[in-house]
Amino acid sequence: MDPAVLRDDMVASLEHESKRVLESEALSVAFRTVPREAFVPDGHSAYADRPFERHGTRILAPSTVARLLEALDPREGDSVLVVGAGVGYTAAVCAELVGGHNVHAVDIARRLVWEARENLDCAGYGSVLVDRRNGDRGLPEYAPFDRVLLEAAAVRPPDALLRQLAPDGRLVMPMGLGEQSLVTISGDESVERHGTVAFAPMLVESERTDTVEHNRTAREDREFAERDAERRRGWEHDWIDWDQYR
Template sequence: MDPAVLREDMVDGLESPAKGVLADEDVAVAMRDVPRHEFVDDERTAYADREHEILGTRVLPPSIVARLFEALALEDGDSVLIVGAGVGYTAAVAAELVDETDVHAVDIARPLVAEARTNLERASYGGVLVDRRDGAEGLPEYAPFDRILLEAAAVDAPRALLEQLAPDGRLVFPRGSRRQRLVSVSPDGEDREFGVVSFDPLLVEGEQSGAVERNRTTREDRERARRRAESRTGWEQEWIEWDDRVESN
């Protein structure tokens, strides 16, 4: 069957009352235009509302992609960072909503970076930048971003990503570990929830497919150490001032 017809059917299903996950007309048009079969190995099921696994990563089903972009609320002219490029499909949808040169994507797995670049080029989105990075560190060279989409779960919003947002920017990510909720967070801490989701956790160096070591606590330990140091600094300052006052008396 003609892929264009399959895309129409896919989007019609997402807009139907039975699923009700897609109401934004711009997102609907974008998902109708992106040739999803260029990003998924199995053309027969590329447009079915199901996930795929490619090179050790989960390719999100169309209904989840729709929910992410509803929360992201991209506008023409926005600069966007996709953390977790995967095979490149969500970056392609973003490139239909804004200029493709305003879309940046990173992934920690080198094979996926190569795959995403190949897929995006083949699907005529060669202007999207895809780089190999630790997602929690973002892409500071191209910051600030109006929108950042983190396609992995985290208990808290990674500090580096918040720092790379424009003043009125938004970070969309699944918050939580086992029980997750899709949230949109601003630099000043304001957030909004978009329902329950289930994503794999944000990986750190050594966890990507094919890595020798796996240690998910590396980033969490670093963040906890930073918080402890900051809390101790305030307490120590007060103690020093108190000592000084005692000595002066």
């Protein structure tokens, strides 16, 4: 079937009242324009509304991408940072909205960075910059950003990304550990919630899906608990060997 027809069907389903995750006219046009088949590997249905795994990373379903970008609300000319480039599809939709040279994306997985670059180039969005970085460090050399999108969950927004956000900018991310919410954080750090979501946790250097521990939020919770315990620790908790003073 003609991919353009499949794109129209996909957009119609995302706009339908049963989902209603796609409301912006500009975003609908972008979804109809970007050839998703250029980003979805063989064996997967490009326009099916379901996620898939790629190199140990979950690639988002179209409805999830729509929710993220409706919350992000990128406008023409905005500078956008996508944290979690994946296969490059979200960055391509952003490029349709703001212009490819205004879109920057990072991913911790080298194979995904290479694949995203190739996919974007083949789909006509070669001007999008994709780099291998720790997502929580952002891309300071291109800051400030009008829009920052995290495609992975964290307990709180990384400080580096907040510093790279323009004063009137907007950061969108899944926030939380067990129960997550999709949130928009403005330049003044006010928070708006957009319902519940379920995302994989953000990975940092040396934390990969094939290791024992790769959940950044769980690791942070443990470290915070240890630091808190140390602050409460007093001399009365230490064992004193009185024999050494005899």
